[in-house]
Amino acid sequence: MPLLLARIDDRLIHGQVAHGWGMALKPNLFAIVSDALRVDAERAELYLFGVPEGAKGRVLSVAEALAPAFREELDRERVILLLPGTEEAHRLVSGGFPLRELNLGGLHHAAGKREFSAYVFLDDADRARLEEIARAGVRVAAQDLPSSPTVSLEALLGGAS
Numbered sequence: 001m002p003l004l005l006a007r008i009d010d011r012l013i014h015g016q017v018a019h020g021w022g023m024a025l026k027p028n029l030f031a032i033v034s035d036a037l038r039v040d041a042e043r044a045e046l047y048l049f050g051v052p053e054g055a056k057g058r059v060l061s062v063a064e065a066l067a068p069a070f071r072e073e074l075d076r077e078r079v080i081l082l083l084p085g086t087e088e089a090h091r092l093v094s095g096g097f098p099l100r101e102l103n104l105g106g107l108h109h110a111a112g113k114r115e116f117s118a119y120v121f122l123d124d125a126d127r128a129r130l131e132e133i134a135r136a137g138v139r140v141a142a143q144d145l146p147s148s149p150t151v152s153l154e155a156l157l158g159g160a161s
Contacts, residue, residue, distance in 0.1 A: 009106040013050035090129040
C-alpha cells in the first residue's frame, strides 16, 4: 500500500488532519516523525489523543522512520505521515526515504517567518529545505484540506522555487 499522505503541519494531528484528510483517505495509521516528540512520551500522547477511532497512532524518530522495519510497515498499512516542520522532511528525503509527494498543510506564523499563504509561513531555512526536497524529485505542494485547491511550491514561492 503506498503512503497516503506525507504532510508538514506544525499542529500535527488536529481536526483538519484527523477528520478532513482522515475521512477522505481512510488511513489505519497516523505516524508522527519527530525526534523531539519521540523522547517526550507525555507530549507525544497528547498528540496521539487526536487519532480517530479505528486508527492507531505512533511517534517515530527520523532514524526509526528511515529504518527498513518502518518501510515494511508502509507496505502493509494505510499511512498518513505527519511532520512538524521542514527539517524532518529534509532529513527523511536526504536519508533516502521514498517520498514522492509532500503536502504543506500548516506552517504557522512565528518570529522570522514570512507569509506565503494563509497557512504557510516560512523562514529562509524552511524555503531552502523545501527547494532542495523539490530538486530531489519530490512534488511539494500546499493544500490545507482535500477539497481545497493545490498550490505548487513554485506558485507558493512566487515562481522562484
